[in-house]
Amino acid sequence: MHRMEAGDASKQARxxxxxxxxxxxxxxxxxxxxxxxxxxxxxxxxxGSGALATSQGTVYPLLSRLRRDDLVTTTWQESASGPPRRxxxxxxxxxxxxxxxxRVWPGFRDAVDAFxxxxxxxxxxxx
Amino acid sequence: xxxxxxxxRDYLAAVEREASALPxxxxxxxxxxxxxxxxxxxxxxxxxxVGDILAGLGDPRTIAATxxxxxxxxxxxxxxxxxxxxxxxxxxxxxxVPYLLVILLPDVYALRVGSGIFxxxxxxxxxxxxxxxxxxxxxxxxxxxxLPVVAAVLWNETTIAPAGELPALVGNLISxxxxxxxxxxxxxxxxx
Numbered sequence: 001m002h003r004m005e006a007g008d009a010s011k012q013a014r015x016x017x018x019x020x021x022x023x024x025x026x027x028x029x030x031x032x033x034x035x036x037x038x039x040x041x042x043x044x045x046x047x048g049s050g051a052l053a054t055s056q057g058t059v060y061p062l063l064s065r066l067r068r069d070d071l072v073t074t075t076w077q078e079s080a081s082g083p084p085r086r087x088x089x090x091x092x093x094x095x096x097x098x099x100x101x102x103r104v105w106p107g108f109r110d111a112v113d114a115f116x117x118x119x120x121x122x123x124x125x126x127x
Numbered sequence: 128x129x130x131x132x133x134x135x136r137d138y139l140a141a142v143e144r145e146a147s148a149l150p151x152x153x154x155x156x157x158x159x160x161x162x163x164x165x166x167x168x169x170x171x172x173x174x175x176x177v178g179d180i181l182a183g184l185g186d187p188r189t190i191a192a193t194x195x196x197x198x199x200x201x202x203x204x205x206x207x208x209x210x211x212x213x214x215x216x217x218x219x220x221x222x223x224v225p226y227l228l229v230i231l232l233p234d235v236y237a238l239r240v241g242s243g244i245f246x247x248x249x250x251x252x253x254x255x256x257x258x259x260x261x262x263x264x265x266x267x268x269x270x271x272x273x274l275p276v277v278a279a280v281l282w283n284e285t286t287i288a289p290a291g292e293l294p295a296l297v298g299n300l301i302s303x304x305x306x307x308x309x310x311x312x313x314x315x316x317x318x319x
């Protein structure tokens with residue numbers, strides 16, 4: 001039995017956070033697919049997406065790890081307005097990781113959708 | 128609440144403080160990334176209040192926790208206290224060695240008292256250890272802790288047992304065997 005409790009809202013928030021944690025880095029990599037991007041630019045895109053919006057500051061540790069894992073490289077570029085920006089670009093292994101995620105994601109998404117669809121057509125269900 | 132002249136500096140200082148468990152290089156990099164973000168955003172959106180920019184970045188604690196997780200550092204939450212760090216040999220030795228010493232040197236009174244204390248502590252350590260299941264603990268404490276004591280008390284304080292050196296020797300040998308078998312069984316059945 002499932003009862004509504006005070007903690008349910010935060011549990012739901014946790015579900016969203018868990019999902020985000022799994023896919024965020026690939027979305028960040030995908031944003032760099034066509035050209036290098038700088039941090040504020042990446043965050044603006046994530047913000048605009050809605051579901052992937054997150055406490056912006058938490059994306060920088062993620063970018064830092066992607067750099068350490070050699071999935072992205074960074075270069076400083078001067079800007080016409082304000083300070084120089086640090087641009088993030090995909091490395092070969094970053095592109096390979098993105099391609100692999102792009103390959104498995106549709107199957108993953110469809111499988112989850114199939115489970116969530118109501119009524120769920122279950123092969124083993126002989127009522 | 129005190130209003131400060133430089134909320135950005137306070138914010139970055141808070142991140143640095145919360146991320147103190149990070150290696151210094153990582154911490155400085157994180158603070159530099161955030162500082163750059165704030166500067167760039169201010170340049171691009173001059174109308175946005177600094178407070179809104181900082182609010183968008185989020186709670187310093189959340190950022191620090193994420194950085195610690197990404198760096199594979201155990202975060203602000205301390206590692207769960209490990210129970211039963213006592214090596215499994217300790218309770219076994221405490222239960223058995225004093226007993227052997229008493230058999231070898233039966234006339235040293237201090238040794239008898241010390242032996243009793245050691246064996247009680249050993250029994251407690253055995254019972255609180257994570258290396259054995261409850262059933263094993265009961266069997267272990269009974270076989271190598273209680274039985275020899277009960278046997279000794281019956282032997283010394285009652286007239287059930289036959290008098291004489293030879294029966295005493297046999298009794299001791301049986302006790303020793305029970306202790307040895309019990310200890311070996313406990314040692315073998317322990318969990319890593």
